[in-house]
Amino acid sequence: MVNLVASISRVRSEQEIILRIADRGTALVALSGGVDSSVVATLAFEALGPRSVALTLAGPAVARSEVERACRVARTIGIEHAVVDVNPLARAEYRANTPNRCYFCRSVETEVLRREGRARGIEQYLDGVQVDDLSEDRPGLRAMDEAGFDHPLVWAGWSKTMVRASARARDLPNWDQPSDACLSSRVAHGDPVSAELLQRIELGEAWIAGRGFRRVRVRTRGRGARIEVDPDDVPRLSAEPLATEVRRALGNLGFAPVEIDPVGYGQSRTGRHRPA
8 A cells, every 4th residue: 555655756647647558568457337437447448449348247236237337338438358257255255254355255256357357368457546535444455455456546646536536528328427336335334244145235236326316325233234225315315205114125125123324425533434
């Protein structure tokens, strides 16, 4: 992490990023469907055209809506795109859900991406990490580094604000999409992760999102669930009859008790696990 920060000497332009990618040969972009990796995929395609490919990983820890978004983005860009299955639950360390769970997840994912890249003769592997990501403890980033992934947005000194500006200028469909994260990030550390639990979380979030909420997290501890939405949306979620309907819907999925967070997403408080 320190080495990445030290490598940022100045803010570089889109054209400098494109030239750097072009100089390094065929590229595989890990395209999650988020705005950061979408911008990298766009720049890689501008640099290399058909010598670039975007790969999206699907599996029990990835919401289907995220995979669908990645497919839409790839079609907008015009880059070759493939969806590849991956199952981090195969790692016992991941299922145990320790604080460094993301390291084991990314280790499994990068192994799959590198395997796919070797079959395509790929020379460079790119992700969407940007400088704002470096302010947090990210075990998964260490796994990406160990697998030889390059972070062109970090090299360029780009923040999230700059990434969104580039995505908007290029009319990417997800330029203002809220940041997302692996479904396992909803499970309190120490509680085991299972495919069944992840599916229930995904179904619960989809049900609430279908009522017009832009960002939803169903966070679990034990059998219980705490629902987070953006702070401005908390009053609507908490109002009747919707509040009762939400509790009933999540209860039907096996969560009990069900709590609506009165503060909202991203508002840290002592004693709660970090939002993602």
